[in-house]
Amino acid sequence: MTATRDPQGDPQGSGPDTIVAISTPPGEGAIGIVRLSGPEAVAAVTSLFASSSGKRIDVSARRVFHGEIVDDGEVLDEVLVHVMRAPHSYTREDVVEINCHGGAGPVRAVLEAVLRRGVRLAEPGEFTKRAFLNGRLDLPQAEAVLDRIRAQTRAALHAAADAAHGALSKAIHAMNAALVEALARVEAAVDFPEEDLPELVDEALWDGIRDVHARMEALLATSERGRLLREGARIGIAGRPNVGKSSLFNALLRDARAIVTEHAGTTRDLIEEVITINGIPVRLTDTAGLRDASNEIERLGIAAAREALRNAHAMLLVIDAAEPRPEDPALLDELMTFEAPIVLALNKSDLRPDAPIPPWADACDSVVRVSALRGDGLTELEDALGRLLVGGAAPEGHEAMVTQAHQRDSLRRAAEAMDRLLANPHASPEFLSIDLRDAIAALGEITGETTPDDVLGRIFSSFCIGK
Ligand SMILES: Nc1nc2c(ncn2[C@@H]2O[C@H](COP(=O)(O)OP(=O)(O)O)[C@@H](O)[C@H]2O)c(=O)[nH]1
Numbered sequence: 001m002t003a004t005r006d007p008q009g010d011p012q013g014s015g016p017d018t019i020v021a022i023s024t025p026p027g028e029g030a031i032g033i034v035r036l037s038g039p040e041a042v043a044a045v046t047s048l049f050a051s052s053s054g055k056r057i058d059v060s061a062r063r064v065f066h067g068e069i070v071d072d073g074e075v076l077d078e079v080l081v082h083v084m085r086a087p088h089s090y091t092r093e094d095v096v097e098i099n100c101h102g103g104a105g106p107v108r109a110v111l112e113a114v115l116r117r118g119v120r121l122a123e124p125g126e127f128t129k130r131a132f133l134n135g136r137l138d139l140p141q142a143e144a145v146l147d148r149i150r151a152q153t154r155a156a157l158h159a160a161a162d163a164a165h166g167a168l169s170k171a172i173h174a175m176n177a178a179l180v181e182a183l184a185r186v187e188a189a190v191d192f193p194e195e196d197l198p199e200l201v202d203e204a205l206w207d208g209i210r211d212v213h214a215r216m217e218a219l220l221a222t223s224e225r226g227r228l229l230r231e232g233a234r235i236g237i238a239g240r241p242n243v244g245k246s247s248l249f250n251a252l253l254r255d256a257r258a259i260v261t262e263h264a265g266t267t268r269d270l271i272e273e274v275i276t277i278n279g280i281p282v283r284l285t286d287t288a289g290l291r292d293a294s295n296e297i298e299r300l301g302i303a304a305a306r307e308a309l310r311n312a313h314a315m316l317l318v319i320d321a322a323e324p325r326p327e328d329p330a331l332l333d334e335l336m337t338f339e340a341p342i343v344l345a346l347n348k349s350d351l352r353p354d355a356p357i358p359p360w361a362d363a364c365d366s367v368v369r370v371s372a373l374r375g376d377g378l379t380e381l382e383d384a385l386g387r388l389l390v391g392g393a394a395p396e397g398h399e400a401m402v403t404q405a406h407q408r409d410s411l412r413r414a415a416e417a418m419d420r421l422l423a424n425p426h427a428s429p430e431f432l433s434i435d436l437r438d439a440i441a442a443l444g445e446i447t448g449e450t451t452p453d454d455v456l457g458r459i460f461s462s463f464c465i466g467k
């Protein structure tokens with residue numbers, strides 16, 4: 001089912017060349033890995049390897065070889081060498097991994113020795129690109145590799161694992177198969193005289209098309225959550241001084257991160273921490289209380305607060321429920337000039353549990369009574385924020401999810417082609433076939449079958465070198 005394209009050949013066009021990269025992050029660690037892939041991988045390492053047992057690397061043996069990398073008589077490092085023969089490797093080419101001591105010195109010395117054997121430095125993501133080009137992974141699975149590496153929460157990791165197991169690919173292939181079948185019938189109808197059409201382009205065919213369209217819309221609806229899982233969301237806390245913003249920030253963090261005092265104007269700089277809401281990594285920002293400050297430092301803090309709120313995905317407006325003030329609705333008016341939805345937190349509800357919800361709160365997207373001091377209402381607050389970010393709870397099963405912008409764009413184009421199709425049920429088969437073909441091509445861009453080269457280039461270049 002996966003597309004197999006020819007891997008990039010070398011400039012002479014005689015097949016793929018051999019690449020090498022450091023696959024572990026820079027800095028000190030227990031081990032550092034130099035990885036090679038391509039037809040010359042084994043030969044290049046063999047020429048540098050002095051085995052501790054006196055045996056050469058036996059490529060037929062499935063084992064790890066212990067020895068030293070020796071270049072021109074100079075011992076560079078003590079290593080373990082691991083050979084994975086094509087096609088039983090990540091790239092489906094011969095892959096050799098050299099486990100060095102994990103420091104810049106040994107790893108770089110080994111890399112340079114390999115480069116002197118005529119092996120080329122890999123481009124970012126080139127190992128994974130080869131895995132894709134050789135049909136080992138389709139595009140959503142290749143992209144899931146990067147999503148796994150970057151996952152900041154369990155939910156993001158699970159979504160990437162589902163994609164790696166082919167959840168999205170399967171959903172797309174199923175839609176694609178249904179559309180290809182519809183296309184075959186529509187195109188057969190092209191060759192028939194007008195009066196025979198109803199037999200081929202019948203109600204069952206339209207039912208099938210409507211069903212695929214509904215599945216596309218359902219999948220598109222996952223894209224906002226998918227994007228936030230990958231990229232994270234930003235939530236800014238706003239309010240007058242002393243209403244308990246920093247206390248609420250600390251309560252949501254379950255940590256005394258921001259300084260809390262009874263003095264107004266305590267928080268001046270932005271304070272940011274990452275929390276998880278509904279599986280989404282959220283950068284929560286505590287800000288200086290918004291007021292007309294006379295102090296220069298506080299004024300700068302307030303300007304920074306406004307900037308953070310302008311860039312937020314959601315805002316948390318905190319008021320003191322025990323001591324509501326006429327400035328509160330004015331503050332809401334200001335926040336409403338920013339884009340993001342607003343949750344109103346009536347804080348200090350321990351002091352006045354029956355405090356009325358102010359009438360202007362109707363303009364907020366959600367209202368929650370909390371006590372930062374006692375930790376009351378935090379779950380309700382998180383739920384309200386989570387709902388505003390993605391609308392509804394996290395999906396339970398291993399459903400297909402759209403996480404990448406280009407996937408969403410292609411899916412949207414496919415759905416638009418289906419919209420056109422469904423809007424003209426009496427169009428001639430020639431026209432139906434054009435829309436079906438557009439939808440099929442757009443779906444193929446998601447799985448990698450018809451993805452334009454510049455999009456592929458962008459996808460793989462966002463990987464790190466060595467992956
Ligand atoms: N009773 C009560 N006091 C609170 C609550 N939240 C904050 N405070 C107090 O309100 C004062 C100001 O809190 P702080 O978090 O610094 O407010 P900020 O200026 O908005 O960041 C401190 O004395 C807090 O202990 C609450 O839920 N209940």
Ligand SMILES: [Mg+2]
Pocket residue numbers: 245246247258259266267287288289
């Ligand atoms: Mg504060």
